[in-house]
Amino acid sequence: MNKRKIKLTSIQVIFLLVSSFVIFSFVGKRSEKNAAISSEKSNKINQLK
16 A cells, blocks of 8 residues: 555656646747737837937
8 A cells, every 4th residue: 555655656756847847838939929029119119219
């Protein structure tokens, strides 16, 4: 029973690590996109001035 519990928890830990990594990479990509968009906007504003 205990061995089975440990195995289950290890699988859950691996799943959590993988999911957190996926979320982190997704958020990183989005923030990079937003940074690129904001830099484009600032460039346009500077051109208008």
